[in-house]
Amino acid sequence: MSKSKQKGSGASKLPKRRLGQLQTPAKPSRRELSGAKTHRTRFSDQWQSYRSHHRQVAGESLRRLLKRPLATLMTTLVIAIAMVLPAGLYVGLNNVEAVSQGWDGAARLSVFLKFSVSDQDAQKLRQQLADRKDIASTEYISPSEALEEFRRRSGFGDVLDQLDSNPLPGVLVLSPTADNSSPEKIEALHDQLNALPQADLVKLDMEWLQRLNRITDISRRLTLALAAMLAAGVLLIVGNTIKLAIENRRDEILVVKLVGGTNAFVRRPFLYMGFWYGLFGGLLAWLLLASSLLWLSGPVKELAGLYNSSFSLLGLGVLDSLIMWASAAGLGLLGALLVVGRELRAIEPK
Amino acid sequence: MIQFEQVCKRYPGGHQALNNLSFHMPHGDMRFLTGHSGAGKSTLLKLIMVMERANSGQVLVDGRNVSKLPARHIPELRRKVGVVFQNHQLLFDRSVFDNVALPLVIAGYGHRDIGRRVRAALDKVGLLDKERQNPITLSGGEQQRVGIARAVVNKPKLLLADEPTGNLDPQLSAEIMHLFEQFNQVGVTVLIATHDLSLIARMPYKLLSLRQGQLVSAGGSHE
Ligand SMILES: Nc1ncnc2c1ncn2[C@@H]1O[C@H](COP(=O)(O)OP(=O)(O)OP(=O)(O)O)[C@@H](O)[C@H]1O
Ligand SMILES: [Mg+2]
Numbered sequence: 263m264s265k266s267k268q269k270g271s272g273a274s275k276l277p278k279r280r281l282g283q284l285q286t287p288a289k290p291s292r293r294e295l296s297g298a299k300t301h302r303t304r305f306s307d308q309w310q311s312y313r314s315h316h317r318q319v320a321g322e323s324l325r326r327l328l329k330r331p332l333a334t335l336m337t338t339l340v341i342a343i344a345m346v347l348p349a350g351l352y353v354g355l356n357n358v359e360a361v362s363q364g365w366d367g368a369a370r371l372s373v374f375l376k377f378s379v380s381d382q383d384a385q386k387l388r389q390q391l392a393d394r395k396d397i398a399s400t401e402y403i404s405p406s407e408a409l410e411e412f413r414r415r416s417g418f419g420d421v422l423d424q425l426d427s428n429p430l431p432g433v434l435v436l437s438p439t440a441d442n443s444s445p446e447k448i449e450a451l452h453d454q455l456n457a458l459p460q461a462d463l464v465k466l467d468m469e470w471l472q473r474l475n476r477i478t479d480i481s482r483r484l485t486l487a488l489a490a491m492l493a494a495g496v497l498l499i500v501g502n503t504i505k506l507a508i509e510n511r512r513d514e515i516l517v518v519k520l521v522g523g524t525n526a527f528v529r530r531p532f533l534y535m536g537f538w539y540g541l542f543g544g545l546l547a548w549l550l551l552a553s554s555l556l557w558l559s560g561p562v563k564e565l566a567g568l569y570n571s572s573f574s575l576l577g578l579g580v581l582d583s584l585i586m587w588a589s590a591a592g593l594g595l596l597g598a599l600l601v602v603g604r605e606l607r608a609i610e611p612k
Numbered sequence: 613m614i615q616f617e618q619v620c621k622r623y624p625g626g627h628q629a630l631n632n633l634s635f636h637m638p639h640g641d642m643r644f645l646t647g648h649s650g651a652g653k654s655t656l657l658k659l660i661m662v663m664e665r666a667n668s669g670q671v672l673v674d675g676r677n678v679s680k681l682p683a684r685h686i687p688e689l690r691r692k693v694g695v696v697f698q699n700h701q702l703l704f705d706r707s708v709f710d711n712v713a714l715p716l717v718i719a720g721y722g723h724r725d726i727g728r729r730v731r732a733a734l735d736k737v738g739l740l741d742k743e744r745q746n747p748i749t750l751s752g753g754e755q756q757r758v759g760i761a762r763a764v765v766n767k768p769k770l771l772l773a774d775e776p777t778g779n780l781d782p783q784l785s786a787e788i789m790h791l792f793e794q795f796n797q798v799g800v801t802v803l804i805a806t807h808d809l810s811l812i813a814r815m816p817y818k819l820l821s822l823r824q825g826q827l828v829s830a831g832g833s834h835e
Contacts, residue, residue: 311722517701520661521715521762522691525684611663 316530323534327542334542337503341543344496345590346550348489349578353555355481357576362474369448370467371455373434379460384432387460391434396442396451401435408433431462493593496543500536500597507535508605520611529602533595540594544587551578613639613770613801614660619669619679621655621825629655631825633669637803639769642796644812645805647822653805656822657772660803661695662686674769691719694763694771694800698778701759702747708734708758709743715766733761737791753784760791764800771795773804777811785811 327334375384381404392400403411408430413419438451448466455464508515518528559575566573578586614637621630629652637643645653658664659671662678671679678689702711709730716726734740737757742750747758756776763771773792777785785808793815796802803820806812812819821828 307722308720311720314723315717315720513701514703514705517703518714518718519687520663520690520695520701521718521766522687522689523718524687527718611661612658 319530320534323531324538326531327535327538334539337499337539338542338546340499341496341539341590341594342546342550344492344499345543345547345586348485348492349547349551349586350554351481351485351488352582353551353576353578355478355485358474358478358481360576361571361573362471362478369438369443369471371436371438371448371452372465372467373436373455373458373461374463374465375432375434375460376462377431379432381432383460384434387458388434391436396438396447397436398439399437403433403435405430405432435467496540496590496593497597497600500539500594501601503539504532504536504598505601505605508532508602508609512609515606515609516611519609525603525606528606532602532606533598536594536596536598537591538594540597541587541591543594544590547590548578548583548586613637613641613674614803615670615672616656616659617670617672619659619666619671621652621659621664622667629825630659630666633822633825633827635820635827637801637820640796640799640801641818642793642802643804643818643820644815645803645820645822646807646809646812647828649807651822652825653822654774655825657695657774657803657805660770660772661690661693687718691715691766692768692770694766694768696756696759696763696771696773696776698775702755702762704746704748706746707743708739708745708747708750711747711758712743712761712765715762719766729765730761733765736764736794737761753780753787756780756784756788757791760788764795768800770801771803773802773806775806776804777806777808782811789815 375387379387381402384402384404388400388402391397405428409422409428412430413422436455438448442448442451452464452466455461515528555575555577559577562573562575614635616633616635619630619633620628622628633652633656645656647653655664659666659679660673662681666679669679670677673689674692676689681689703714712730712733713726716729721729731740731743734743737760739750739754739757739761742754747755750758760773760776763773771792776792777788780788789804789811792802792804
């Protein structure tokens with residue numbers, strides 16, 4: 263043992279000398295490589311390099327995506343289509359709501375007259391009401407007309423024939439003008455009509471509007487459910503794409519882990535990748551939606567014109583657009599987050 | 613620097629790769645790890661890097677028991693240890709410079725620090741003029757030297773090499789071994805697993821010889 267030690271130290275002089283010769287031209291490099299000292303970077307330096315590292319990784323992930331434009335476009339397009347569907351429905355429902363709110367003659371009021379009111383008096387009242395500025399149209403349905411219509415519709419003709427008097431009252435059907443169609447104004451009008459001595463009962467006929475509101479409510483919920491399902495779809499798409507990307511960079515991941523890369527470090531480029539995919543998908547979806555709306559806006563205006571309405575198609579507002587982009591990027595990031603942990607844990611240097 | 617205490621390693625297949633292995637390697641030492649194929653050389657190195665874990669016994673690296681090291685502390689350990697493999701594990705999608713820079717990027721060094729250190733390491737292995745090239749355009753010996761530059765660029769205290777001269781000609785092998793000697797001269801602890809007995813026969817370092825997962829000699833060099 264001691265013998266070999268002697269030999270060892272004796273012979274090691276040779277490489278030492280050679281090392282000395284090697285070093286003369288590049289003296290600092292010896293200090294650089296001395297293993298005993300570990301260099302401590304200052305905190306501010308580290309924070310700076312951490313931030314520049316993030317910038318670098320984000321840029322690097324972006325360049326990687328742009329290097330394979332076709333594959334990237336395909337994935338982005340799938341994400342965009344999945345987002346366009348619920349977003350389009352959302353915009354459509356906003357428009358339906360806007361239309362139904364400002365609809366001329368949205369509400370109708372039926373004034374059931376007392377039996378004591380004659381047809382002539384009723385016509386006189388109709389004329390008075392028609393002269394009011396807040397009432398757009400009036401119609402009088404006399405008891406006999408009402409009976410006739412009931413007979414036609416109900417099929418109880420025989421039963422009605424056996425009655426010796428007409429059980430139906432006369433009705434005035436009114437619709438308020440557009441600027442008097444707000445709920446409060448209709449309510450006020452309703453009370454005024456109710457106070458008329460000729461009126462027995464005033465009925466606000468908004469059933470179809472209520473139905474429309476229920477339908478839009480249901481549609482909103484369906485849109486939400488659809489959005490949730492398609493969001494899950496986006497997560498799966500991004501997750502799967504990231505999974506493939508991880509598989510493609512397996513060698514790199516192994517080396518990085520072998521030289522001491524933390525999980526966070528290994529994960530970072532893939533998280534950025536998911537973020538970019540989501541963001542691009544969101545931007546493309548926004549473009550698709552905006553151009554569809556532009557394409558539809560002309561015909562919609564013409565149609566509204568036919569109804570004497572100045573309605574024009576509502577698009578995506580700034581806030582809606584921002585929400586759309588942010589949620590798209592968030593979905594991409596989440597999709598990546600859901601797979602990276604599991605995938606990267608499975609890749610360990612052996 | 614490295615201490616094994618009654619370490620047993622059995623692979624899932626049931627094979628006993630290391631059997632009750634104990635040895636101590638002091639700081640600043642340089643040793644060769646030899647033995648027949650399947651003797652357990654690579655396994656021993658993997659236990660130090662925590663690429664595998666011992667079934668029993670303790671593996672201490674720089675005074676720290678790594679056989680029970682929590683997974684989140686593994687990167688920290690690996691940054692202190694440089695490794696060189698026969699299949700040098702270079703990345704062919706980036707330049708020589710970027711390959712060598714990887715451990716520094718991971719450790720969060722600043723841009724200028726990285727440039728300085730990478731060039732110093734490349735200078736050391738004589739490849740400063742090839743920093744912009746893709747490693748795939750380099751010869752086997754040059755690639756191996758890039759791997760060594762990457763292993764030492766972060767100034768590790770401990771340098772491990774598994775068959776670093778595996779498929780190189782004797783001349784190149786000698787050059788590589790000489791490089792390792794130089795690092796040892798400046799205080800790095802070096803452990804090299806190798807088959808090449810004729811190469812190390814003339815070198816004055818101690819041997820760790822394994823047979824069937826057991827130590828047969830911890831003696832001096834051949835001769
Ligand atoms: N992942 C593994 N799973 C199962 N058995 C393994 C595994 N890795 C190695 N072994 C076995 O453990 C024993 C020791 O392997 P090891 O790789 O340490 O040998 P070695 O000394 O490096 O051999 P060589 O000189 O051929 O590289 C071998 O018999 C091998 O078959
Ligand atoms: Mg081996």
